[in-house]
Each structure stands twice: as C-alpha cells, then as structure tokens.
Amino acid sequence: MTFSICVHETYTDEDGEERxxxxxAVTTRLPGVGTLCPFASESGAVATQSxxxxxLGRKGIEYVDGGLAVEDALQSLLNADEGAExxxxxGVDADGTFVFSGEECKDWYGHVEGEHYTVAGNLLTGEAVIDxxxxxxxxxxxxxxxxxERLVDALAAGHEQGGDKREELHVQSAALLVESTEERVVDPYYEDLRVDATETPIADLRETYExxxxGYEMAMELYEDGLDSVDGDED
Structure with a gap:
C-alpha cells in the first residue's frame, strides 16, 4: 500500500557537538498514512506497512529506546506476529539497519538496505520506485x-517512477517525521508533518514543509527575546 524510507545521520550542531x-517518510494511495506507518525517536526510526x-512500529521504537538493537527489536516483534508474512x-538506529518484506506482500514489493538507511514498498509499479x-x-x-526537505525529495523521486500502482484510488496521503538528539528550545515545526487526504500528496507535503x-523562521525571529529568556540567556 505504500513506500517509505528510514534514515540515520550524524551531524555537528552549532556548538560543535556531534549529534x-x-x-x-512515507506515502500511499490511502488517507491518513501518517497515523499508521511512520515512527521515530531520538534512538531510531521505523516504518510498518503492507x-x-x-x-510493530510503536513497540519497535519502544524497544529501541529501551536499548535493543533495531534488528533485534524488530525481528523479535515479527517472530511473535502470526501475520508476519x-x-x-x-528501520534504523545509530548502529544498524533492519528490513523485512513478507512473502505474502502484494506485487510489486521489495526493499533496499543501504548504509544507514532502508527503503521498502509494496503494491508498486515496479522496482524502479524504491531504487x-x-x-x-x-x-x-x-x-x-x-x-x-531531502526526505520529501526522496518520496518525489519514487512518485515520479510510478509509486503506488492503484490508480483507481485517488485519495492519497504522505508524512514525514525527523527526531534529533540535539537539545533545542523549540523543535522545528517542519520536522513532523502530515498530509492526510489529497490527490497530490507529494506536492502538498512539499508545500506544507515550505x-x-x-512559519518557524518568522516565529523564531518574532519571539527571539522571549526564547532567550526561557533559555536563561537574557542580559
């Protein structure tokens, strides 16, 4: 019913700390995908679909947050799931990746496991989508x-290759979620976004992101003095 991508990156914040x-990110030819499929925390990211x-997503993130490696967390959940196939x-964590496609998923289905990222999809027009x-x-x-922004671009690339093959279903959706270990006074509004029901999910997600x-930049500029006070930096 969908295709999605999970990623882990490291970066250096403004204070020179490694984070x-x-x-x-996910899209499908059904409404409300953001309520069902994507999960992320400061410890990892998981997508559950087909x-x-x-x-599987909720507990997967819970287990990763609790210290289990993502491959152990997700495999243990699948082992206990009678509908696993x-x-x-x-999903991904700071140290590894895991990806599973059950043999009873609907064609075309498959996945890619790269360095610090995973992509999976089912009911697609073909392998070119996830590639x-x-x-x-x-x-x-x-x-x-x-x-x-780059996750929206990745979804757009798959959509341009055909995406979900069920063209008879015109009501679609898309979502993205980003979590970081960086401590911020205000988390960016643009890192947790959903478009729940539309005929143009990627274009609408991109517009929502922009x-x-x-809005975030305007609010930060307008309320900068107040935020400095909250942070304890007011002169």
Missing part, C-alpha cells in the same frame, strides 16, 4: 539542506 538524527500492524517492517527513492536520498546526503519552515 544523531533519524528520519522517516497489511499494517501499528504495534503479510508485513513490511524496516529512485534510494538513489535520490544517497545523492543528497552530503547536501547542506534539512533532512526533512510553509512550516517559513
């Missing part, structure tokens, strides 16, 4: 642009 960030079992489940998502993400990794960036 981790985790992102997940015949969706939301608990109908599932796609993938395009992976290629776009890899080409953007060294770019000095926010991860959320407005969210604009």
């Amino acid at each position: 981790d960030r985790f992102g997940v 015949l969706v079992n939301v608990e 109908n599932r796609q489940l993938h 395009a998502v992976a290629d776009e993400y890899e080409s953007s990794r060294e770019a000095d642009r926010p991860l959320a 407005y969210a960036v604009e």
